[in-house]
Amino acid sequence: MTSVFLSLSAVVAVSALASPTAGAAPAADRPAAAPSGWEAVDGAELARVAEKSDTRQAPLAAGEGVSATAAETELLALQSARNGQFVATEMNYAAPNTGVLRARSADVGGAWEGFAFEWDETSETFAMKSLANNRYVAVEKNFTGSTQNVLRARSATAGGWERFVLYYNEGLDRWALQSTLNGLFVTMENGYTGSLQYALRARSTEITGSWEEFVLYDLGA
Template sequence: MNSAARCAAAVMAAGLLPFVAPSAPAGAVPVAPGAGAPALERMRREVAAATGSPDVPCWRDITIRSAANGRYVSAEIGWDGPFYGALRARATSVGPWERFIVCRDTGSGVTRIRAQANNDFVSAELDYAGARYGLLRAQSETVGGWERYYSNREPGGNFSFYARDTRRWVSAEVTFRGRAYGTLRARATSVGAEETFSW
């Protein structure tokens, strides 16, 4: 059993949100194979190569909303330095920074996320310490270990997602204050409200 399948099995065995068949999320646009931009097709092929799946669905215009505060996740591309592209659950409405492309293999849950605002992949940053450890940022042009996730539901419902290289669930840090409020970090070992989102 490969690592993706082991993660999927562990999620189901732990009684977390079950894997379900694909559904068309409201407002999201399913992108048929061959119909997307070259970057989207590369993203789809990379997930297919990682999973061995011949058919990987992708969606455009996906929003991500935190169950902990009801806010939409934004890719903060107006910031500079180490916070450029930071993902934060802070928006009360949807604009360009709150739209993402998601490709997800149904069988394994292997997921890639790309911000439409800057067309960069979402990374879990492991080279920071303290409160910035595992910070999710839309800042990568390529996919490596930091850009690999597993999610336990297709777009269209509540889900949680897991960063492969931190082996941790992604949290919306709603207890942080100021600029750090609502930042997404791959740091949790269990799933609660801060680790629950809706596509």
């Protein structure tokens, strides 16, 4: 298992992180312009990063591993830069929160912390499929209150609700996800309490800091 570091051959020099200029939400059928200091990554670039990255072991639970059954995709684990925890699919949560994504695992214990990133050339976006339940991650735009726009692995197919743009910042060596459904960046809700503490929600108009930043680990090695 390797940490995914930058290894892109055609990357322009990036500046220090700055807040992007406010503007209209991007159209749902195409990725928005990259925020300042961040570059959108496509499927081929992500594959090259995983193949050529420097090796760094992610903490695996004793006796556990991830089965690489989706060989046509990049199998990754996401670690929140905010709390240092890995994102898990909450399979045992009761409806309607079954499958909510939450940064709460100290290590990669298995499929619960694994995701297949599938690149779509037409839309130039990624879909994320949870290895825990073989379901695509959707942005729950119609949820209300504190769960509105929560990320949940519940879809059998990938449509507009399940599409994301993946960004990389070389200076920070971190990644960010933007939902194409609402044009907002995925945030780890560190300030929540209870069962939804550390839940992932697409609700930020900017990448303001570690709340929207993640480290990716390659599970295919």
